[in-house]
Amino acid sequence: MAVDTTTRAKLRWGLLDVIVVVFALIPVLWIASLSFKTPATLTDGRFWPREWTLDNYRSIFTTDQFLRALVNSIGIALIATAIAVVLGAMAAYAISRLDFPGKRLLVGVSLLIAMFPQVSLVSPLFEIERQLGLFDTWPGLILPYITFALPLAIYTLSAFFKQIPWDLEKAAKMDGATQGQAFRRVIAPLAAPGLFTTAILVFIFCWNDFLFAVTLTSTERARTVPVALSFFTGESQFEDPTGAICAAAVVITIPIILFVLFFQRRIVSGLTSGAVKG
Amino acid sequence: MADIVLDKVSKRFPDGTTAVRDVDLEIADGEFVILVGPSGCGKSTTLNMIAGLEDISSGELRIGGQRVNDKAPRDRDIAMVFQSYALYPNMTVRENMAFPLRLAKQDKQTIDSKVEEAAKVLELTPLLDRKPANLSGGQRQRVAMGRAIVRQPKAFLMDEPLSNLDAKLRVQMRTVVSRLQKQLGTTTVYVTHDQTEAMTLGDRVVIMRGGAIQQVGPPQELYDHPYNLFVAGFIGSPSMNFLHAAVEDGKLRTTLGDVPIGERIRRQLEGADAPRELILGIRPEHFEDAELVDDDTRRRGMEFTAPVDIVESMGSDKYVYFTVEGQRASAAELEELAADAGADFSGGGASLVTRLSAESTVREGEDRRVWFNLEKIHLFDPGSGHNLTLHEGRSGGALAD
Numbered sequence: 252m253a254v255d256t257t258t259r260a261k262l263r264w265g266l267l268d269v270i271v272v273v274f275a276l277i278p279v280l281w282i283a284s285l286s287f288k289t290p291a292t293l294t295d296g297r298f299w300p301r302e303w304t305l306d307n308y309r310s311i312f313t314t315d316q317f318l319r320a321l322v323n324s325i326g327i328a329l330i331a332t333a334i335a336v337v338l339g340a341m342a343a344y345a346i347s348r349l350d351f352p353g354k355r356l357l358v359g360v361s362l363l364i365a366m367f368p369q370v371s372l373v374s375p376l377f378e379i380e381r382q383l384g385l386f387d388t389w390p391g392l393i394l395p396y397i398t399f400a401l402p403l404a405i406y407t408l409s410a411f412f413k414q415i416p417w418d419l420e421k422a423a424k425m426d427g428a429t430q431g432q433a434f435r436r437v438i439a440p441l442a443a444p445g446l447f448t449t450a451i452l453v454f455i456f457c458w459n460d461f462l463f464a465v466t467l468t469s470t471e472r473a474r475t476v477p478v479a480l481s482f483f484t485g486e487s488q489f490e491d492p493t494g495a496i497c498a499a500a501v502v503i504t505i506p507i508i509l510f511v512l513f514f515q516r517r518i519v520s521g522l523t524s525g526a527v528k529g
Numbered sequence: 530m531a532d533i534v535l536d537k538v539s540k541r542f543p544d545g546t547t548a549v550r551d552v553d554l555e556i557a558d559g560e561f562v563i564l565v566g567p568s569g570c571g572k573s574t575t576l577n578m579i580a581g582l583e584d585i586s587s588g589e590l591r592i593g594g595q596r597v598n599d600k601a602p603r604d605r606d607i608a609m610v611f612q613s614y615a616l617y618p619n620m621t622v623r624e625n626m627a628f629p630l631r632l633a634k635q636d637k638q639t640i641d642s643k644v645e646e647a648a649k650v651l652e653l654t655p656l657l658d659r660k661p662a663n664l665s666g667g668q669r670q671r672v673a674m675g676r677a678i679v680r681q682p683k684a685f686l687m688d689e690p691l692s693n694l695d696a697k698l699r700v701q702m703r704t705v706v707s708r709l710q711k712q713l714g715t716t717t718v719y720v721t722h723d724q725t726e727a728m729t730l731g732d733r734v735v736i737m738r739g740g741a742i743q744q745v746g747p748p749q750e751l752y753d754h755p756y757n758l759f760v761a762g763f764i765g766s767p768s769m770n771f772l773h774a775a776v777e778d779g780k781l782r783t784t785l786g787d788v789p790i791g792e793r794i795r796r797q798l799e800g801a802d803a804p805r806e807l808i809l810g811i812r813p814e815h816f817e818d819a820e821l822v823d824d825d826t827r828r829r830g831m832e833f834t835a836p837v838d839i840v841e842s843m844g845s846d847k848y849v850y851f852t853v854e855g856q857r858a859s860a861a862e863l864e865e866l867a868a869d870a871g872a873d874f875s876g877g878g879a880s881l882v883t884r885l886s887a888e889s890t891v892r893e894g895e896d897r898r899v900w901f902n903l904e905k906i907h908l909f910d911p912g913s914g915h916n917l918t919l920h921e922g923r924s925g926g927a928l929a930d
Contacts, residue, residue, distance in 0.1 A: 421582050422615035425686075426629035426676065427603040436628075440619045 279504070286497035293493055307498035317499055319471045320479030325506065327389055327475060328457035331396035335453050336446060338397070339404025344434065346405065347412035348420075358405075365402035373466045380467055387469045395463050400453040407452065411445025412438070447514040454510055458503075476503045531593030531683040532558045533579060533716060538588035540574050540740075548574040550740040551588070559714045561707075563731035565721055566763070567869035571740035572720045573688060579718060580686050581605050593683060603632075608677035612689040614669045616661040622648075622672050623657040629680045647679045650709070667698045674709070684716040691726065703729060724764050728752070736760050738865070754924045758914040759862040761810050761907060767848065767882045768866075771858040774809040774908070781908075783809055784855030785833040785901070794908065797917055807917070808858045810907040813848070816883035818891060819898035830902045837897050838880065842887070849891055851881040851899070860911045 285293065286307050288300045295301065311317045346354060376395060377386070385391035415438060423433035439446070464475040474482075480499050483492045533556040540549040549571040556562045564572040577583040579590060581602035590598055597605050608629070617625050623644055630640040648654045651671045661669055670690060677685055690706070691699045707730055710717050721727055727734045728748040736743040736751065736759070744756040748764075755761035761769050774781040774788065776798055781788040788809065790798075797803065819832050841848040883899060891897050907924060908917045918924045 416613060416615065418611045418613045418615035419617065421580075422609070422611060422617075422676075423628075424582065424602045425580060425607070425609040427632040427680075429601075429603065432632065437617055437619075 282497045282500050286494060286501050288494060290491055290494060293491065307494040308502070310495050311499050311502065316471065316479055316482070317476070320474050320476045321503070323389070323471075323473055324458060324475040324477075324503070327392050327396070327473070328454055330389070331393045331400060331457045332450055332454045334393070335397045335400040335404050336450050339401055339408050339449060339453075340439075340442070340446060342401070343405045343408035343412055344438070347409045348417070361402040361405050364398065365406075369399065369462055373462060376463070377466050386467060387473050389473055391467050392463060392473055392475070395467070396457045396460065400456055403456065404449045404453055407449045408442070408445050411442050411448075415441050451511055451514050455507060458507060531716060532556060532560075533684060533718065534589075534591040535575070535579070536589040536591070538575070538578060538590055539586050540571070540578060540583060541586040548740050549578070552740075552742055554735060554742065554745065556716060556718060558716055561710050561717045561719065561730065561732045563719045563721060563727045563734045564737060565724060565727040565734055566737035566743075567865065568722060569739075570737040572722075572737050574740075575737070576686050576688055576718060576720045579684075580607060580609050606682050607684045607686055608680065608682040609686040609688065610673045610677050610690045612692055614661075614673040614693075616669055616672055616676075618661050621658050621660055622653060622664070622675075625661070625672055626653075626675045626679050629676065633680060643679050644675075647675045650678070650712075651675050651705075666694055667702065670694060670702060671705075674706070678709070678713065678715075681713075682715070684718065685710070687717065687719040689721055690719075692721070692723070699726075706730065725766060728764065734764075736763060738862075754919060755907065755916055756919065757862070757916055758808060758810070758860055758909045758911075759866065761909070761916065762863060762866045765812060767813050767884075769810045769812050769907070770881050770883075771863060771909075772809045772811075772853075772881075773856040773858045774807040776803075776805050776807060781807065781809065784853045785835075786831060788831070788903065788906065790908075793920065794917060804910050804912060806911060808860060808863075808909040808911050810909060811901060811905065813882045813884040815902040815905040816881075816885060817900045817902075818885045818889035819900045821886055821889060822900045826902075827900060829904055830900050832898055832900045834896050834898050835881065837891055837893050837895055840891055840893050844887065846887050847885045847889055847891065849883045849885050849889075849897075851883065851897075853881050858911070860909070860914060862914050 281298070284298060284300055287303050287305070288295075289302050289304045289306070292301050342357070345351065346358060372395075380386040380391050385394070419437055419441070420433050423437045424430075428436065459477065460475070461477045461481075464478045465481070468474045468478065471479075476499065480496055480503075483496050483499065533554075535552050535554040538549060538552045539547065541547050552571075552575060554562075564575060566572050574583060578585050579592075581597070581600060585598050589596055592605060592607070617628065620628065626644045626647060627640050630643060635643075644657075645654070648657055651674060653668070653671055653675055656664060656668060656672075661672065664672065670693070673690065687706075691702050694702060703726060706719075719726075719730060721730075731748060733745060734748050734751055735745045738759050744751055744760045746754075751760060751764050755764065758771075762771065772783050772785065774783045776782075779790065779795055781790060817826075819827075822830075835851040835853050838850040838852045841850075885891060885899075906918065909915065910917060916924065
């Protein structure tokens with residue numbers, strides 16, 4: 252009987268898994284499928300392309316517009332991620348380890364920022380950035396990205412830091428480490444999974460942003476891919492750019508997948524096991 | 530190597546609680562000192578202050594004659610072994626042990642030879658390239674010790690290093706720690722809540738309660754001549770029996786019979802403010818089966834009869850529990866000790882623990898005649914907890930004059 256139940260349980264779980272995966276992947280696959288279709292068969296409603304073509308990909312890589320946006324996206328997202336993770340790590344470390352005046356306020360305000368509707372900030376930001384000369388520049392996007400990524404970084408990282416036994420830090424100090432050395436050589440390596448997780452989340456946030464990117468840029472100088480996509484036009488006024496947009500969408504998904512795959516291997520669970528009894 | 534001196538050291542936390550109060554302690558160079566007491570007595574805080582992990586609120590701490598109050602842990606040149614071991618999980622055993630040496634910027638060859646040497650002493654050589662996660666509890670504990678000894682510090686601080694080990698390993702590691710300390714001759718301060726560890730390991734034992742030192746001395750001294758009720762109850766396993774004793778007509782009326790008292794104690798009890806009630810303390814091994822006592826010994830004690838409750842045969846001797854009628858001894862110290870031991874259950878009436886010879890034919894349920902040694906009796910003032918039988922630091926029993 253026991254075997255029966257486990258088989259049935261397995262089947263049930265398998266079915267659920269399939270439903271979730273299909274539900275999540277169908278739109279992505281649909282876009283991938285569209286990107287390989289010729290303009291004539293675009294609207295035929297078939298999931299599997301009848302005629303395969305790479306023209307869409309060729310076209311986006313021949314236009315300067317897309318390549319330039321790709322460079323902007325990668326640069327802006329990487330810089331914002333790096334800064335947010337470093338600042339977030341320091342803030343999270345302080346929050347999880349120290350009892351300083353204004354700690355609750357800091358945590359509260361960062362939560363507030365995370366909840367603040369971004370749409371309401373777009374117009375003031377637009378005005379401010381124009382006054383400051385930040386409009387349509389890389390820093391003009393990096394700065395707001397850091398602002399909105401920091402609460403996320405602080406929350407994720409302070410959870411990780413709290414898991415690291417405090418005794419390790421004391422031990423490092425007794426072994427002759429300064430506070431900085433203790434952090435760099437003992438705490439940071441142990442918090443690495445947390446740092447990578449945070450980096451992935453922040454990077455995805457920056458990479459996917461459309462709202463700030465569309466309002467705070469006007470030219471190719473700082474326009475990122477999600478915005479560039481929306482400005483895609485066909486070769487002529489009468490040409491449908493759907494195929495090209497889909498190809499571009501597939502292309503910009505690839506860095507995210509690479510990023511996650513690359514860092515996921517570093518997220519080894521149980522890295523702190525063996526530190527203390529337990 | 531160096532001596533450690535605590536001069537009126539206190540620790541007050543921002544919330545107003547005083548964890549450690551005016552602790553005076555001189556630890557000689559090479560000495561092995563144990564800080565022991567129930568949880569919350571301030572022993573760990575004291576150790577952390579010596580380590581530099583906690584600030585000292587007032588008083589002075591000197592290591593090797595030098596004031597170190599404001600020095601960071603790294604500038605005090607002392608090593609610490611933590612209860613949790615606190616091994617760096619991302620480093621191998623070798624790297625763990627080399628860590629303090631690498632921070633001290635020693636050259637690679639010196640580091641290697643020192644780590645190898647320490648590993649040999651602690652029998653860790655085959656484990657050097659493993660990560661802490663792949664070690665057993667005992668092995669982790671040894672790595673933690675190894676990390677402390679590699680850099681030959683002025684002093685070792687140990688914070689309940691054996692309390693996470695199972696009973697058998699703990700006994701084994703106790704001798705390892707003891708031998709290691711003798712071999713290295715390094716000043717060591719060792720914190721524990723286990724009175725057996727305290728008795729077996731240290732040159733001197735410091736008993737703490739509520740942030741204050743109760744008594745300092747060699748283990749046997751604390752056992753034989755406790756200053757007060759707390760020390761008497763804390764040291765010894767099974768612990769000392771405490772009985773209510775009323776002072777009447779120059780005698781002590783107790784549930785074991787009327788106990789005569791000597792001249793000196795009688796004088797102490799004559800004052801107007803002298804306590805009318807005392808607590809009589811007697812250790813389990815100072816009882817004996819009356820059948821087994823020769824006449825000469827019999828004269829030095831007295832006898833009583835009581836029903837046998839439980840007999841535990843330990844092989845070498847027998848622990849016999851008697852139920853005795855009468856009032857229970859009560860004092861703040863005793864309640865604290867009971868709470869620390871988790872003994873909030875008392876089955877009514879007083880229970881008496883005795884350690885009788887293995888030859889005794891005592892059986893559960895019968896009434897048995899038991900002898901006890903009057904020379905080994907301690908009398909305590911229930912109010913202050915002081916041991917009234919102490920004279921110039923020595924205890925002479927109830928009959929002392």
